Amino acid sequence: MRIVETNPLEFDGLFAKxxxxxxxxxxxxxxxxxxxxxxxxxxMDKKVRLGLIIARRGxxxxxxxxxxxxxxxxxxxxxxxxHVELAIEALKTFLKEKNASVFRLTLPPLFYDPxxxxxxxxxxxxKGFVVTDWDLNYYFPTECFDQDYIHQHMSRNARRxxxxxxxxxxxxxxxxxADGIRKAYSVIRENRETKGYYLSMTEDDMLKTSKxxxxxxxxxxxxxxxxxxxxxxxTAPGIVQVIYWGDLVExxxxxxxxxLAYHLFKxxxxxxxxxxxVGPAMIDNKPNxxxxxxxxxxxxxxxPKLTLEWKPV
Numbered sequence: 001m002r003i004v005e006t007n008p009l010e011f012d013g014l015f016a017k018x019x020x021x022x023x024x025x026x027x028x029x030x031x032x033x034x035x036x037x038x039x040x041x042x043x044m045d046k047k048v049r050l051g052l053i054i055a056r057r058g059x060x061x062x063x064x065x066x067x068x069x070x071x072x073x074x075x076x077x078x079x080x081x082x083h084v085e086l087a088i089e090a091l092k093t094f095l096k097e098k099n100a101s102v103f104r105l106t107l108p109p110l111f112y113d114p115x116x117x118x119x120x121x122x123x124x125x126x127k128g129f130v131v132t133d134w135d136l137n138y139y140f141p142t143e144c145f146d147q148d149y150i151h152q153h154m155s156r157n158a159r160r161x162x163x164x165x166x167x168x169x170x171x172x173x174x175x176x177x178a179d180g181i182r183k184a185y186s187v188i189r190e191n192r193e194t195k196g197y198y199l200s201m202t203e204d205d206m207l208k209t210s211k212x213x214x215x216x217x218x219x220x221x222x223x224x225x226x227x228x229x230x231x232x233x234x235t236a237p238g239i240v241q242v243i244y245w246g247d248l249v250e251x252x253x254x255x256x257x258x259x260l261a262y263h264l265f266k267x268x269x270x271x272x273x274x275x276x277x278v279g280p281a282m283i284d285n286k287p288n289x290x291x292x293x294x295x296x297x298x299x300x301x302x303x304p305k306l307t308l309e310w311k312p313v
Contacts, residue, residue: 001086133307153299165259191246228256
């Protein structure tokens with residue numbers, strides 16, 4: 001297995017249609033100012049078997065450098081175990097030649113590509129990588145929405161909050177275009193500022209990214225005031241990811257988040273999206289118990305999202 005450096009156009013021509021948006025050259029180019037060097041790698045024998053985007057900051061390399069996850073990408077055919085093993089070995093040799101001090105790899109949760117991700121996890125661990133983060137990542141299979149969702153998949157407390165929300169004359173709305181993103185983002189920004197949480201993307205970042213990644217925006221309102229919102233990316237074929245969601249702290253009594261989650265699940269079920277990536281529930285590598293409990297109470301399942309690290313000897 002050898003590594004060949006390529007250009008963004010060729011990389012996306014090979015991989016963009018069948019892989020998550022965060023693993024495309026177009027997304028990497030949009031954010032390239034956040035790194036010192038950006039490389040597009042092809043792992044080849046007689047054919048191209050895998051691809052990988054890596055970035056350098058200082059003397060450390062990573063995948064991703066500005067996204068929820070990175071990792072290897074494939075064409076339509078799955079690589080064999082041997083292909084993945086040889087690719088990991090080739091990557092280690094390549095990084096040594098680049099005098100890398102460290103390489104960090106954050107993989108998607110398994111539901112994005114169970115076979116490939118499991119193979120990569122296995123050979124990373126057996127080839128000297130160390131797991132540094134084991135995030136708890138939640139997701140909702142929308143098929144559950146048709147199986148008496150409220151009684152079979154909501155907890156008792158979630159059902160009670162849902163009924164409270166329904167009594168408050170809340171309205172759920174899908175928003176279109178840049179104005180919709182701005183409207184939803186304003187609620188998110190106020191939510192994070194009130195709680196003292198860092199927002200990794202500015203409104204301008206969201207608008208620029210929406211030109212590349214199909215983006216949905218939603219708000220929940222009462223008496224014409226927006227009290228909760230969500231911004232969602234179409235991340236991969238059959239998968240959307242909740243990038244941000246939240247409600248106004250002073251509106252907690254309305255239970256708008258349960259109302260929002262219900263209608264998000266209903267909406268994506270109605271348009272044929274099988275999986276909603278609801279994201280991690282972690283703070284400083286530790287579970288945020290309140291957020292974990294909320295996501296589990298509305299019927300979300302859970303999978304690990306690993307970050308692995310390798311340092312040349």
